[in-house]
Amino acid sequence: MELLNLFLSFLKIGAFTFGGGYAMIPLIEKEAVEIHGWLTTKEFIDILAVVEMTPGPIAINSATFLGYKVGGVLGSVLATTAVVLPSIIVIILIAHFLWKFKNSPYVDWAFKGIRPVVLGLIVSASISVAKNAFIDFKSVIIGGVLFYLISFKKLHPILAIILAGVAGVLVY
Template identity: 50%
Template sequence: MLLLQIFFTFLKIGMFSFGGGYAMLPMIEKEIVNNHQWISYSDFIDIIGISQMTPGPIAINSATFVGFKVAGILGSVVATLGVVTFSFVIVSIATHYIIKFKDSVTLKSMLKGMKPALIGLIICAFLSLAKESFVNLKSILIGIVIAFISFKSKIHPIIVIVIAALMGLLLFSF
C-alpha cells in the first residue's frame, strides 16, 4: 500500500508540476513533508542538497532519495517511475503535435504566459529553502559569496559547490 501511495504521490507531482525540477520543489515539499509527513523539513533540505550535487534532474533525484528514505530500494524505483511516467507519456504523444504547431501564435502566447509563473515557482522554492538554510550570519555570508561567484564568473557549478563546502568547513568547524 505504501508503495502505491509513493507512486501516485510522485505521479501527481509529475503531472501537475511544470517548468523543471526547481519549479516542482514547492509541490514536492507540500506532498512529502506536509501532507504525508514521510520526511522532516530538515531531511527535505538535505535531499535537495544531495539532489543538486548528483548527476541528473533534481526532481528525479529528489524522488529517488525520498522513495529510498521512505521505503528502501523499491521505494526509490517506484517514486522515480511515478515522477517520470506522465512526462514520458506526454512527450511521446506531444512530439508530433509540437512539430506541427510550432509556429502557432496560441502556443507561443501560452508559453510566454507560463514563463513568469515558472519563475515565481522557482522564487517560492528559493524562499522556502532560504528560511531553513540561512540560519545565522555565517550561512548568509556563504550564500552571498556563492551568489556573487556564480553571477560574476563562469566557474563550473561543481567548483562552486566545492568552494561552498570548504567555506562551510572553515566557518562552522572553528
C-alpha cells in the first residue's frame, strides 16, 4: 500500500506542477512530511541539499531519493516513473498538436498566466527551506555571505557549496 501511495503522490506532483523541480519542492515536502510522514522536516532539508548537489533534475533526484527511503529500489523506480510520466504524456500531446495551435493567443495567454504561479511556488520553496536551514545567527550569516557572493560577485555555485561546507565545519 505504501508503494501505491508513493506512486500516486509523485504522479500527482508531476501532473500538477509547472516550472520544474524548484516549483515541485513545496508539493514534495507536503506529501513526504505532512501527509504521509515519510520524512521529518530535517530529513527533507537534508535530502534536498543532496538532491541539489547531485547532477540531474531536482524533481527526478527527489523522487529517486525519497522513493528509495520509502520502498528501496522498487520505490525509487516507481517514484521516478510517476514524477516523469505526466510530462512525457503532455510532451507527446503537445508535439501532436503543436503546429495547429502554435500561433494561438490563448496558448500564449495561458503560459503568461502560469509564470507568476511558478515564481510563487519557487518563492514558497525558498521560504520553507530558509525556515529550517537558518537555525541560528551563524547560519544566517553564512547564507547571506554566500547569497551576496553568488548574486553580485558571480561566484560559481559549486564553489559556493564547497565554501558553505567549509564554513559549516569551521563554525559548527
